[in-house]
Amino acid sequence: MRELPSSVRIREVGPRDGFQNEPETISAADKVRLIDMLSATGLRRIEVTSFVRPDVIPQLSDAAGVLTGVQRREGVAFSVLIPNQRGLERALELRERFDEVSVFLSASETHNQRNVNRGVEESLAGLEATLAAAGAAGLRREGVIATSFGCPYEGEVAPGRVLEIAERLAAAGCEEVGFGDTTGMANPRQVHGFFAAARERLTGIELTAHFHNTRGQGLANVVAALEEGCESFESSFGELGGCPVPPGSTGNVSSEDVVSMLHEMGVETGIELASLIEASRTAQGVLGRPLGAHVLRAGPVDWRRD
Ligand code: ZN
Numbered sequence: 001m002r003e004l005p006s007s008v009r010i011r012e013v014g015p016r017d018g019f020q021n022e023p024e025t026i027s028a029a030d031k032v033r034l035i036d037m038l039s040a041t042g043l044r045r046i047e048v049t050s051f052v053r054p055d056v057i058p059q060l061s062d063a064a065g066v067l068t069g070v071q072r073r074e075g076v077a078f079s080v081l082i083p084n085q086r087g088l089e090r091a092l093e094l095r096e097r098f099d100e101v102s103v104f105l106s107a108s109e110t111h112n113q114r115n116v117n118r119g120v121e122e123s124l125a126g127l128e129a130t131l132a133a134a135g136a137a138g139l140r141r142e143g144v145i146a147t148s149f150g151c152p153y154e155g156e157v158a159p160g161r162v163l164e165i166a167e168r169l170a171a172a173g174c175e176e177v178g179f180g181d182t183t184g185m186a187n188p189r190q191v192h193g194f195f196a197a198a199r200e201r202l203t204g205i206e207l208t209a210h211f212h213n214t215r216g217q218g219l220a221n222v223v224a225a226l227e228e229g230c231e232s233f234e235s236s237f238g239e240l241g242g243c244p245v246p247p248g249s250t251g252n253v254s255s256e257d258v259v260s261m262l263h264e265m266g267v268e269t270g271i272e273l274a275s276l277i278e279a280s281r282t283a284q285g286v287l288g289r290p291l292g293a294h295v296l297r298a299g300p301v302d303w304r305r306d
Pocket of ligand 1: 241
């Protein structure tokens with residue numbers, strides 16, 4: 001087994017991946033309050049919102065208001081999710097409010113069709129232009145590949161195809177490629193094999209793991225990626241989030257569960273766990289229901305500290 005990384009980078013995606021999938025309407029003021037709390041935890045990367053079409057995802061129709069309202073804090077990079085050129089144009093009206101963009105497509109044809117209504121090649125062609133424009137605006141670029149570890153409609157997704165799409169995104173200017181287990185189908189053995197291959201094939205690119213805990217395997221998959229040297233993860237406070245299609249695809253792996261486990265393993269994140277838990281507690285208050293994160297319920301492991 002490889003030596004574990006001594007520290008990793010965590011991007012909090014709850015304000016986008018989470019809020020997008022909540023049935024309740026969360027006010028822009030509450031979102032701003034929660035993002036400001038997250039910014040104060042030591043997190044250095046936060047995906048704040050998405051400039052998707054408001055009629056498609058009404059939960060994020062307040063993107064401009066949220067991005068304008070949040071406090072900018074030294075050392076915290078804000079990213080926004082961009083579906084296409086039009087979304088980028090809207091985001092660029094607030095260029096000074098964020099640092100990075102994420103673009104996305106699915107590795108499987110059927111999921112891409114159902115999610116964004118076009119084929120994978122058509123998505124790639126569109127994203128190439130969008131990524132070029134984002135680069136010209138001085139933005140750092142992440143390409144996220146959904147259904148990287150399995151598709152709810154097609155089943156197995158060939159890792160070679162995922163890596164080929166990743167290479168295309170890198171060639172189009174992405175400094176970082178994220179691999180999304182969008183509907184929680186990955187298992188740790190598969191993740192080991194995948195990240196070993198990705199590391200070989202994608203040199204000079206930041207590789208990011210984005211796991212969902214839909215079937216309770218999120219943390220195990222984090223460890224598997226970590227053991228292959230992955231140093232960048234995306235997670236969601238409170239275990240908020242999921243995927244719009246198919247229904248029932250709930251739950252990103254929770255940030256506090258990931259942070260707690262990593263700290264117990266001696267892997268640093270720079271995040272203060274107590275502050276993160278406080279942000280999730282506040283989110284529970286806003287949503288009026290308990291959230292799924294384990295550490296949120298149980299509290300941090302504290303037996304070592306007395
Ligand atoms: Zn996700």
